[in-house]
Amino acid sequence: MALITLRHERHAAPAGARAGDRPLYAIGDVHGCYDLLHALLAWVARDSxxxxxxVAPVLVLLGDYVDRGPDSAKVLAALSWLVRSAAITARLLEGNHEAMFRLFMERPAAHGQWLRYGGSETLRSYGVDPPTEEEPDAxxxxxxxxxxxxxxxxAHHRLLERLEPMVRVGDYAFVHAGVRPGVPLRAQQRDDLLWIRDEFLEHPRPAETIVVHGHTWASERPMLLPHRIGLDTGAYETGVLSALRIDRDGLAIVQAVAAG
Structure with a gap:
């Protein structure tokens, strides 16, 4: 296992926001970075x-567990164990990469493009060699x-079938990509929750709650704004996976950082 260090910082919570009665945590896009995920899961267990x-904490994972990084199979194995643990209430969101993965499994001839978006790394994590041709046939x-x-x-198939589109806790809504501005949360479309980007990111107040999301990253620092919190920090490229704790004292950001 790679050498991992933890980086901590504190922030004020958005004004007036409530987060429920139980310890509440979230983790951003893992993308096959098992060692970083393992470090943050251990921190959540200790901290709570x-x-x-x-008291069993609530942990929301924001999707995109697979692709790009080297250990997607190990990540899904860890999450399959996590959802069965009585020590934690794990809520797993669907990301667009899980959606692409499932489409490939259902109709491979129509969804071979998944391989170009990190699917080849997922195949290798299961010991399956990706195709050598640039455009493999059906x-x-x-x-x-x-x-x-x-x-x-x-167990990995079952996990992928049971992922959630959204989790709401108090004044926070957890989604993978974001929400369609002006549309009530109960009426949001799955494609927007998985794929939306600019329309959500550029809106000054896209929802009636504070949105915690992944999907889009610009640096190894989370995006902390009054109306949204972006936890994707490009773990597969930056070597930094980010977690969030929300409580009555405010927000805590904890990042697992790979050495080197």
Missing amino acids: AERSPG AALTALRDRLFDVMPV
């Missing part, structure tokens, strides 16, 4: 036990999917 002993893509089916644990 110290601050609220005997038969090659179907054979590739079949090899993946042979080695991918059933």
Whole structure:
């Protein structure tokens, strides 16, 4: 396992925002970075036990667990264990990369483009060699999917089928990409929750709640604004995975940082 250090900082919570009665945490886009995820899960366990002993915390993961990084299979194995743990209430959001992964598994000939967006790294994490051709044909893509089916644990399939589109806790809404401005949260469309970018990011107040999201990153620093918190810090490229704790004392950002 790579050497990981933790970086901590505190911020004031958005004015008047409530977060519920239980310890509340979130983790940004993992993208196959298992070592960083492991470090943050260990921190959540320690921190919640110290601050609220005997109370199971709520942990929301913001999607994009697979692709780009080297260890997607290990990440899904860890999350499959996490959702069965009585020590924590894990809520797992669907990201656009999980959506692409599932489409490839269902109709490989029509969704081979997944390989170009990090899918090849996911295949390698399961011990499946990606195709050498730049544009594999339908038969090659179907054979590739079949090899993946042979080695991918059933628990990983079930996990991908049970991901949530949105989680609401108090005055916070957790989504993968963002929300469509002007549309009530209950009426948001799945495609927007998974894919929206500029229309959400550029809006001064896109929702009636504070939106915690991933999907878009600009640097290894989270985006902290009065109306939204962006936790994607490009872990697969920067080596930094970010977590958030929300409580009555404010916001805590904790980042797992890979050495070197």
